[in-house]
Structure formats: C-alpha cells, structure tokens
Amino acid sequence: MSVSGKKVCFMTGASGKLGSEIALAIAGQGYSIFFTWQHSEKKAKETLEKIRWVSPESQMVRCDVSNIAEIEKAFAIFSEHFNRLDLLITSASNFFRTPLLDVTEPEWDSLVDTNLKGAFFTMQQASRIMLKQPFVSRIITMTDISANLVWRNYAPYTVSKSGIQHLTRIFAKEMAPKILVNSIAPGTISAYSGRDEEPEADLVGKIPLERLGDPMDIVMAIRFLMETEYITGQVINVDGGRMLF
Numbered sequence: 001m002s003v004s005g006k007k008v009c010f011m012t013g014a015s016g017k018l019g020s021e022i023a024l025a026i027a028g029q030g031y032s033i034f035f036t037w038q039h040s041e042k043k044a045k046e047t048l049e050k051i052r053w054v055s056p057e058s059q060m061v062r063c064d065v066s067n068i069a070e071i072e073k074a075f076a077i078f079s080e081h082f083n084r085l086d087l088l089i090t091s092a093s094n095f096f097r098t099p100l101l102d103v104t105e106p107e108w109d110s111l112v113d114t115n116l117k118g119a120f121f122t123m124q125q126a127s128r129i130m131l132k133q134p135f136v137s138r139i140i141t142m143t144d145i146s147a148n149l150v151w152r153n154y155a156p157y158t159v160s161k162s163g164i165q166h167l168t169r170i171f172a173k174e175m176a177p178k179i180l181v182n183s184i185a186p187g188t189i190s191a192y193s194g195r196d197e198e199p200e201a202d203l204v205g206k207i208p209l210e211r212l213g214d215p216m217d218i219v220m221a222i223r224f225l226m227e228t229e230y231i232t233g234q235v236i237n238v239d240g241g242r243m244l245f
C-alpha cells in the first residue's frame with residue numbers, strides 16, 4: 001500500500017512512555033505513522049490501535065536499532081507501505097544506572113549502540129530517502145538535558161545523548177537545505193524520568209518553572225519543529241529552565 005498526499009512519519013521507540021504519546025500526537029496532526037518497538041509488544045499494539053483511530057494506514061515493526069541489519073530491514077518494510085517520508089523521530093533509547101567504576105563492556109555497548117549508533121544509522125537511512133524527494137523534510141532527535149550536565153552514575157547514557165546532539169548538528173549542516181534536523185532535550189518529564197536518585201521535591205527545587213515537565217510540553221516543542229522552516233541544527237531544552245539553575 002502506498003499513501004500519496006498524506007505526510008508520513010517514521011519513528012523509533014514509539015512503544016516508550018513518552019514516545020507513545022509523541023506518536024499519537026503526530027498522528028493527530030494528520031500524519032501516517034510507521035513506528036518501531038523492541039520488547040514492549042503489548043504497549044506497541046495498544047499504541048498502534050490508538051494511532052489507527054485517526055490514521056488507519058499506520059504500521060509498526062519490531063526492530064533492534066542497535067543492529068544495522070534490523071534498521072535496514074525496517075526501512076525496507078517501510079518502503080513497501082509508504083512512498084514518502086516527511087518526518088523522522090529517533091526516540092528509541094536505553095537508560096539505566098551505570099556507576100562509573102563498574103561500567104561493563106556489555107552495558108556500554110547496550111547504551112551507546114542503542115542510543116547513538118542506532119540514531120546515526122536510522123538518520124542515515126532516512127536521509128537517503130529524504131534527499132531524493134522534491135520537498136523539504138525533517139528529522140527530530142530525542143536527546144536529554146543530561147547531555148550537557150555532569151550526572152553521576154550515567155556516563156554511557158549521557159555520552160550517548162551528547163553524541164546525538166552533535167550528530168544533529170552534523171546532519172543539519174550536511175543535509176541542508178533538503179532536511180531540517182533538530183533535537184528535543186527533555187528535562188524530567190512527570191513520573192517518567194526513571195532516575196531513582198533524587199526525590200521529586202529535590203528535582204522540582206532545581207526547576208525555575210517549579211514543576212516537572214508534562215508529555216504535552218514535549219509534544220508542543222515537536223509540533224513547533226514540525227512546522228518551522230528556518231531553524232536547523234538546534235537543540236531545544238524543554239526543561240522548565242532547569243539548565244539555568
């Protein structure tokens with residue numbers, strides 16, 4: 001099936017807590033969605049079911065983004081369903097605590113291969129399609145304000161997110177003017193942070209806007225980047241001012 005006319009979004013990690021809400025919001029903007037998941041089949045199916053209420057042609061595929069062959073396969077399946085690509089969102093991400101002196105090679109590889117290598121090869125595949133199209137398309141990477149903070153116990157994760165921010169700038173420069181490439185760096189989003197070291201009150205105390213983020217705060221920033229025509233290579237911190245602290 002190919003769908004002409006309607007805009008199409010390829011998104012990794014739409015079975016995630018925040019990722020699923022982003023995918024639903026993009027579908028609500030009139031896009032067909034093709035998304036990937038890895039382990040969370042139930043959540044992926046629930047998300048696809050909701051997306052199909054507004055975008056019945058949407059599809060999902062299982063894909064380990066740390067494996068280049070799986071990324072290539074996902075794009076091959078994508079191309080069987082859709083004949084255009086307007087928007088790539090790289091949201092697939094691995095996140096767990098890794099005390100600096102205890103980091104193992106498998107932990108490093110799991111975090112960096114999923115987050116950084118996976119984002120790179122997904123962006124590469126998408127760019128090859130996007131560059132051939134007679135219209136401007138967009139890539140939005142999902143990073144984290146921790147890319148520019150020095151958190152204890154999360155070195156591979158924060159390094160991977162820093163790397164994606166730099167990849168965002170590299171792709172923005174090399175793919176201009178055909179592809180606009182920007183990044184969203186969330187702060188702590190409601191109950192989704194997964195970081196177990198700081199109680200909520202301590203976290204809020206470091207946020208000038210005096211609350212944790214809401215998924216809709218991220219969705220609004222993504223919608224802005226989906227529409228804007230003169231911004232590329234930027235990272236938008238959606239963090240209630242946390243980086244000012």
Ligand SMILES: NC(=O)c1ccc[n+]([C@@H]2O[C@H](COP(=O)([O-])OP(=O)(O)OC[C@H]3O[C@@H](n4cnc5c(N)ncnc54)[C@H](OP(=O)(O)O)[C@@H]3O)[C@@H](O)[C@H]2O)c1
Nearest residue numbers: 013015016017018019038039040064065092093142189192
């Ligand atoms: N939520 C927050 O507070 C917050 C804060 C800062 C940054 N962010 C960033 O925002 C984005 C969305 O966050 P989220 O809350 O949706 O994260 P999440 O709930 O942890 O979900 C992670 C997603 O990545 C997928 N994934 C993990 N490893 C994968 C792999 N090897 N191959 C393919 N997919 C893989 C998961 O798929 P399965 O579950 O199907 O395995 C899931 O869809 C992420 O990039 C995250 O780093 C979030």
